[in-house]
Amino acid sequence: MKLDAKTIYAQSSDIKSRTYLEYRRDMKKKAIAELEILEWLESKLSEMYPRKHVKVFKSGGDVFLWFLRKGGVSREPDFEAKIGNETIKFEFQYADKTDLPFYDFKVSKVAKKEGGKRIPHPDKKFIYILKPTLQYAIFSPQWILENGDYGMVPAWRSYAFRVPKGRFKTILQKDVSLEVIIKAMDMKNEFLNFQYELLNIWKDKLSYLLQSVIDEDKIVKIIPNDLDSFFKVCFVLDNLNKVPENVNLWFIYLLSYINRKIDSDKLAKIIYSIDFLYSKTTLKEHELDQFVPKVQELLNYIHSIERKDGTCRSSLKISPIEEVRNCLFSINLLEDLTQDAIYYYKISLLKPIKKIFENVSYPEEVYKIIKKT
DSSP states (O other), X not given: OOOOHHHHHHHHTTTTSOOHHHHHHHHHHHHHHHHHHHHHHHHHHHHHSTTSOEEEEETTSSSOOSSOTTOSOOOXXXXXXXXXXXXXXEEEEEESOSOOSEEEEEHHHHEEEETTEEEEOTTEEEEXXXXXXXXXXXXXXXXXXXXXXXXXXXXXXXXXXXXXXXXXXXXXXXXXXXXXXXXXXXXXXXXXXXXXXXXXXXXXXXXXXXXXXHHTTOOOOOOOSSHHXXXXXXXXXXXXXXXXXXXXXXXXXXXXXXXXXXXXXHHHHHHHHHHHHHTTSOOOHXXXXXXXXXXXXXXXXXXXXXXTTSOBOSOTTSOHHHXXXXXXXXXXXHHHHHHHHHHHHOOSSSOOOSSTTTTOSSHHHHHHHHHHO
């Protein structure tokens, strides 16, 4: 495939467009929090209903997604709790600050309109966590209607029910067991932001290349005949929101690079390219048969280069901090691919991801390395 550098540069605006991968990062922030508190919520509900069997699921059951392949936001509740014979839906929200003047709740999640009146959802509750103070509250949509005011939320550019700070504080309870959970949330958000910087590093390198080509009034021909060329083409196409011809052929061809000797830099580029192509097509059964074992093979490779001090070692030519970034980036995408394959293709050979970045073997050590940079 040949790309005209002038066309690429003009359309990409220095390759700053919001890609599917960037959208997924934004969706994943809340998902990190949801998956970290699931067990805590189940324990809390068991205390509230001591004589009933309690089980909490991420909405949709044991197989869950934290993003939608075609974009958009799911209208499903965040959790479903089976309490005895009753099912209660839970919406989850949290705040990183304590100085909020209002606590805001989307109208559609609180109530539905019937005959001109807003009727609170009868089978739903809210769980809210105030992270800095280790406080939480579990309450009904009815409580929000009684204590909130309908008004514009400037940050959302839409109307919502707004509960004043003073009223909301009356239902907050402290739970010191939240400290470990909130620490995990913050740590994994650091992982998410840190690994994401690899995209910006790649953007800077590719933007500089394209700019130099424009200045020299030359045309770059990027032909995917090796891993680096495949990666560059996939990266440019991703940012232009374009799909290559013979995408399935490209996908299978890229899988072959996994059998070759790689380092963490090549690993990240292979997985990025596979993830891009995967999102642009529907795999056939024989393609899935090749793809699924490779997911586990790649995870096993990452675990083989991890060290107990939080570092990764695949090559002396790559700096220790970039090794860590490459591994986090690769784990991030492999976990996405795992969940997507289970959900859309009903793959039973892959183990569902229960918590994001659960494949980081030494998370606290990795976190210390990141905080030093």
